[in-house]
């Protein structure tokens with residue numbers, strides 16, 4: 001229930017914060033049409049819609065999607081409040097609770113809630129500690145070299161496709177390093193088919209109709225079952241052998257809670273699927289956008305090559321080089337600022353609450369958009385320009401924390417952020433040492449907001465030898 005009268009303490013708090021009390025009023029926002037609310041407008045051009053909502057109404061915008069109330073938050077203070085100060089009052093947004101996601105990742109880390117999520121996060125965290133993930137650096141560099149060995153100077157390649165293939169191979173290998181069977185490669189191919197619906201803006205429709213036995217859905221369930229069979233078989237074999245293979249699966253299998261309990265096979269399967277899904281496309285996208293941006297900015301590309309020559313001098317990169325590959329890291333950070341793979345985050349208010357003086361009823365869908373906040377000129381000088389060198393330590397220290405949140409924040413922040421940063425730097429360095437990737441002449445790349453922020457078509461480059 002919405003409160004109509006502010007309590008004394010609420011008033012005192014709002015006044016102390018030096019803000020106007022909005023209690024019992026709604027933030028401004030677009031009305032939309034009587035039945036649909038803003039649904040049609042949003043579906044027609046979602047990025048344009050979320051940009052206009054801020055420029056027309058400000059940092060807190062209220063609207064309705066069909067019967068569902070929604071709040072868009074654009075200012076770092078309010079984003080911090082939802083993700084980090086009061087995260088207990090927010091669960092993941094409605095869209096993540098569809099049976100489509102349920103079938104794919106079950107109750108894995110991305111989708112689970114409450115005590116169940118807390119336990120899984122506790123059990124999974126050691127596998128992602130910095131000292132542990134160092135073991136995967138070799139896999140990352142080897143697989144990148146293997147990919148490059150198939151490239152010929154002068155030929156055209158779609159970098160988005162290449163990066164998707166590479167990051168999928170890497171995450172599959174980091175999970176199952178010891179399993180050399182053909183099945184593991186097969187997991188990659190099946191996954192590629194399985195996540196195809198993610199590529200489409202019609203996803204929502206698809207998700208809603210998921211219960212109908214259409215050929216597409218039957219195929220989806222068949223593919224999901226095929227992966228399940230392989231994953232469960234590997235889990236059973238690992239449990240039987242009892243060996244620590246040094247990969248992510250071994251870590252998850254060995255994890256024990258304080259009371260000695262471990263993950264069940266079902267939980268392991270859900271976490272494995274979650275890591276496949278959360279861990280490859282996001283990283284591939286940052287890499288694809290990085291190549292695109294470097295292709296567009298020869299000065300930055302030159303500086304990138306100089307750093308690689310100076311730090312590596314032709315030898316393969318290792319984890320020990322990461323602290324020196326500063327500009328390479330800045331490229332990845334700036335690419336994630338301009339083209340954040342997760343371009344928006346969604347939550348649902350569990351109980352009535354108040355955000356910046358406005359009452360927010362339980363059930364409200366709250367969205368925050370990296371796509372808009374990370375290009376806000378209040379926080380970034382010349383915000384639409386690609387300037388990796390802006391990421392100095394001083395700049396990072398003065399930037400409001402939630403003006404940059406490509407990995408989310410608070411307790412539900414990305415568990416794979418260090419893994420992803422390491423992977424992106426090593427892949428960029430390994431390829432950049434050998435090749436220049438020149439954007440194909442006249443090729444324009446547009447953004448396409450599907451489940452993540454993709455290039456609309458291909459990122460077509462011509463592969464050139466550097467020396």
Ligand code: HEM
Nearest residue numbers: 109110278279282283341342406407408412414415416420
């Ligand atoms: C550039 C690469 C990546 C980006 C931009 C990214 C982004 C994100 C974001 C924004 C969230 C928070 C979602 C929310 O709050 O609703 C998240 C969560 C998560 N990410 Fe990543 N991610 C990346 C790479 C990875 C990798 C490599 C892995 C694993 C190998 C991974 C595994 C996860 C998991 C398991 C969660 C859920 C964590 C939880 O709720 O406890 N991500 N990621």
